[in-house]
Amino acid sequence: MAEEAETLTLVNAVDGTVDYKAHKVSRSTSGGWTSAAFIIGVEVAERFAYYGISSNLVMYLTGPLGQSTAAAAANVNAWGGTAALMPLLGAFMADSFIGRYRTIVLASLLYILALGLLTLSATLPSQSCFDSENNNISACSPPQLQVILFFFALYLVAVAVGGHKPCTQAFGADQFDGEDPEECKAKSSFFNWWYFGASAGVTVAVILVSYIQDNLSWALGFGIPCIAMVIALGVFMLGSTTYRHSIVDKDEKGPFQRIGSVFVAAFRNWRRSPSSVVIDVEARGFLPHPTLITPTNWKEGDADDCACSIADVEEAKAVLRLVPIWVTCCIYGMVFAQSSTFFTKQGATMDRAIVSGSKIPAASLQCFIYLTLIILLPIYDCIFIPTTRAFTRTVPSGITMLQRIGVGFFFHVLSMVVAALVEIKRLKTAEEYGLVDRPDVMIPMGVWWLLPQYFLFGLADVFTLVGMQEFFYDQVPTELRSIGLALYFSVFGIGNFLSSFFISVIEKTTGGEGRDSWFPNNLNKAHLDWFYWLLFGLSTIGFAFYLHFANSYVYNRRGKT
Numbered sequence: 001m002a003e004e005a006e007t008l009t010l011v012n013a014v015d016g017t018v019d020y021k022a023h024k025v026s027r028s029t030s031g032g033w034t035s036a037a038f039i040i041g042v043e044v045a046e047r048f049a050y051y052g053i054s055s056n057l058v059m060y061l062t063g064p065l066g067q068s069t070a071a072a073a074a075n076v077n078a079w080g081g082t083a084a085l086m087p088l089l090g091a092f093m094a095d096s097f098i099g100r101y102r103t104i105v106l107a108s109l110l111y112i113l114a115l116g117l118l119t120l121s122a123t124l125p126s127q128s129c130f131d132s133e134n135n136n137i138s139a140c141s142p143p144q145l146q147v148i149l150f151f152f153a154l155y156l157v158a159v160a161v162g163g164h165k166p167c168t169q170a171f172g173a174d175q176f177d178g179e180d181p182e183e184c185k186a187k188s189s190f191f192n193w194w195y196f197g198a199s200a201g202v203t204v205a206v207i208l209v210s211y212i213q214d215n216l217s218w219a220l221g222f223g224i225p226c227i228a229m230v231i232a233l234g235v236f237m238l239g240s241t242t243y244r245h246s247i248v249d250k251d252e253k254g255p256f257q258r259i260g261s262v263f264v265a266a267f268r269n270w271r272r273s274p275s276s277v278v279i280d281v282e283a284r285g286f287l288p289h290p291t292l293i294t295p296t297n298w299k300e301g302d303a304d305d306c307a308c309s310i311a312d313v314e315e316a317k318a319v320l321r322l323v324p325i326w327v328t329c330c331i332y333g334m335v336f337a338q339s340s341t342f343f344t345k346q347g348a349t350m351d352r353a354i355v356s357g358s359k360i361p362a363a364s365l366q367c368f369i370y371l372t373l374i375i376l377l378p379i380y381d382c383i384f385i386p387t388t389r390a391f392t393r394t395v396p397s398g399i400t401m402l403q404r405i406g407v408g409f410f411f412h413v414l415s416m417v418v419a420a421l422v423e424i425k426r427l428k429t430a431e432e433y434g435l436v437d438r439p440d441v442m443i444p445m446g447v448w449w450l451l452p453q454y455f456l457f458g459l460a461d462v463f464t465l466v467g468m469q470e471f472f473y474d475q476v477p478t479e480l481r482s483i484g485l486a487l488y489f490s491v492f493g494i495g496n497f498l499s500s501f502f503i504s505v506i507e508k509t510t511g512g513e514g515r516d517s518w519f520p521n522n523l524n525k526a527h528l529d530w531f532y533w534l535l536f537g538l539s540t541i542g543f544a545f546y547l548h549f550a551n552s553y554v555y556n557r558r559g560k561t
Helices: 003-010 032-054 057-062 071-097 100-123 143-171 181-215 218-238 255-272 310-340 343-347 362-392 401-432 447-474 478-510 528-553
Strands: 011-020 024-026 278-280 289-293 353-355 445-446
Touching: 003 401, 011 478, 024 310, 024 343, 024 362, 032 100, 032 143, 032 218, 057 071, 057 343, 057 362, 071 100, 071 143, 071 181, 071 310, 071 343, 071 478, 100 143, 100 218, 143 181, 143 447, 143 478, 181 218, 181 289, 181 362, 181 447, 218 343, 255 310, 310 343, 310 447, 310 478, 343 362, 343 401, 343 447, 401 445, 401 447, 401 528, 445 447, 447 478, 478 528
Parallel strands: none
Antiparallel strands: 011 024, 278 289
């Protein structure tokens, strides 16, 4: 019986994967939605923890830590950018050395430590630097120890995110065999349901945790995400016996070494004789696609000229083709950064009453982005994909990944127009009621005016965020899928840094000598509308370039999923 069971396992084995004991795995008893459910559960908790901090961070910085609006927004963007770029390091460590499973476990432990320190920093005794009754920043400064511990813990969270984010999603997608027709379709749906689960975690965080932070205690508001990550680690470990692990051949060169050798060889050949290297610039593409073909003296595997195979060259070309798409998507990331900074500060000045004597936290408005995702993603997966698939037929996901990204990009551009128009209305209302010099008084304009821009963000994310996740996972070499997803996260890292850079430059050039900058602490004298129009112009240019590059992109796999 044991031999029959082993034979059955080998017949149903999934090529290129093993279990946690390094044994062959059976398709029927491993991977699939069972394993993916554990991993999605971890993602729900991680997003709950991350947004439990980030969604209301600008209010903590301008409140207990006493920072100005511009400084707080720049700090939030800088931290968000770091958290989004760290996955590049985490993915490199996972793909090259310790594997995705171990990276997730280690990153989760670091996450728990960081959140514990963050909670500790909020419990330290401090002076009152924020007048909650009048919504004013007072002249005092918090203790230096509290500030140092807070920022140390905050950036430790960013490091933990770096190990967690690219590996959990790549590990989840690895539970589906792309060579099996049914599991291939399930893998495409996985990205939709992955983001659905993440959106659910974010929605609960921005509603529940931000309310606790604003009305009860910042320490409790930071402590609850810590507890969530402890539970998440336990859930992840429960699924250990069901996971599929990709096989890595230790005897072969790693993907970084193979791709790196291509570029080193190209550089060496160019230095010896620039004319000896033929660079194939494809007619439909903007970026050169180096084929590294030398004249007759070149031989595959020749250590003196190019110690790399044609397969290595093709891998390098696949990575290079991603660059123009990645660069243009960074503009999307810059616009994305505004929802957790200036959108939140706008909401704090408006009428947030829901019932007599009760106000919703300004940060909780971000939940409408993710409620939109929660509502629309099942419709997209269950209705939109089957409908469009009936027309396109050759595309399993209905429309191609780049088409999906482009649709969302358009809605993001439109969101900046709406945001600028609403901000003009808010400023006019403040002027009409004589509140320009009264930042402590609520503007008699319902916070629900902000909902259209939040809705457009959510609508854009249904298309672009999920599309980018699948694109950067699918279009890199198999061994670099964690790096592919890290490239996706780095879009928002660069976007956050770009936003921080523009805010800092604008703050310095428009302020000083008794003048108010575009971002004074009194938002009734601010020019957020001008900033939104600037973002509209930049994102329109970015969208135009994206369309050009997407139109010329050649997919490196069959299906254009």
